[in-house]
Amino acid sequence: MTATAAAAAGYTLAAGPVRADVIKTDTTGLDAGDARVKVADGEMPVYFARPAGVKNPPVVLVAMEIFGLHEYIKDVTRRLARLGAFAIAPDYYFRKGTDLTKISEMSQLLPLVNSKPDAELLSDLDSTVAWAKSQGGDTGRLGIVGFCRGGRTVWEYAAHSSDLKAGVAFYGPPVDAPNPLWPKSPTQLAPDMKAPVLGLYGEADQGIPVAQVEALKAALAAAHKTAEFKLYPGAPHGFHADYRASYRKEAAEDAWAQLQAWFKKYHVLG
Numbered sequence: 001m002t003a004t005a006a007a008a009a010g011y012t013l014a015a016g017p018v019r020a021d022v023i024k025t026d027t028t029g030l031d032a033g034d035a036r037v038k039v040a041d042g043e044m045p046v047y048f049a050r051p052a053g054v055k056n057p058p059v060v061l062v063a064m065e066i067f068g069l070h071e072y073i074k075d076v077t078r079r080l081a082r083l084g085a086f087a088i089a090p091d092y093y094f095r096k097g098t099d100l101t102k103i104s105e106m107s108q109l110l111p112l113v114n115s116k117p118d119a120e121l122l123s124d125l126d127s128t129v130a131w132a133k134s135q136g137g138d139t140g141r142l143g144i145v146g147f148c149r150g151g152r153t154v155w156e157y158a159a160h161s162s163d164l165k166a167g168v169a170f171y172g173p174p175v176d177a178p179n180p181l182w183p184k185s186p187t188q189l190a191p192d193m194k195a196p197v198l199g200l201y202g203e204a205d206q207g208i209p210v211a212q213v214e215a216l217k218a219a220l221a222a223a224h225k226t227a228e229f230k231l232y233p234g235a236p237h238g239f240h241a242d243y244r245a246s247y248r249k250e251a252a253e254d255a256w257a258q259l260q261a262w263f264k265k266y267h268v269l270g
Helices: 003-006 070-081 104-113 118-134 151-162 210-222 249-265
Strands: 032-040 044-050 059-064 086-090 138-147 164-170 196-204 226-230
Touching: 032 070, 032 118, 044 070, 044 118, 059 070, 059 118, 059 151, 070 086, 070 138, 086 118, 118 138, 118 151, 138 151, 138 249, 151 164, 151 196, 164 249, 196 249, 210 226, 226 249
Parallel strands: 059 086, 059 138, 138 164, 164 196, 196 226
Antiparallel strands: 032 044, 044 086
16 A cells, blocks of 8 residues: 555554544553563563453453554553453564654655564564463463554464464455565465454445455355454444544444454453
């Protein structure tokens, strides 16, 4: 996707204006903060939140958008902790050496994030899971949720990890732009899915045509994989992102309820 197409599709930069009534989840009753996770070539920053004093909480990875580890993603992490999870958002673009949340031009941002190889991404997520286990998390109840590019990451990780119990993908592109660093798109990986995934999409998403969502659904069904989809009428890309104008309260709240039910069904959340 070009920078112009991304902007037209509603991929608003994190550095842009923030809605006045953005959701804020405090840390009362939580242990939350920053940490570093050992990865193949160094240490990766992460933000985590978990219920205080709870032993062996389930682990949920939070796969961010392309805009860096900003406050919305941290808040989602805290929301998951309030549901009982040890939630971790890895900053897997850290090798770029720049704060993505401060970039104000899509044309500057896309080349950085598009140079992230899938193999490195999946390795980073595996390292995050290993770290969570070392910190007392129950990786036998492992989930992942992601938004935008992070929604694509959910599909990719579900095809990669045999330890994953369930995933929830918010408007993750089913088809990739050509990129030699991304060997297979989510749709191409349909036969390899190892965990049930819930796909949450906006009918009015200008970057993800409904036909692509239907094709992914059909590919998963043909491969006899467990997946469900919900398409929100009139909802644009980023309908869960409460910090920006694409936010749609009704769709976002329903999607969050769907996430909780999905994770409970597949024994990630209690």
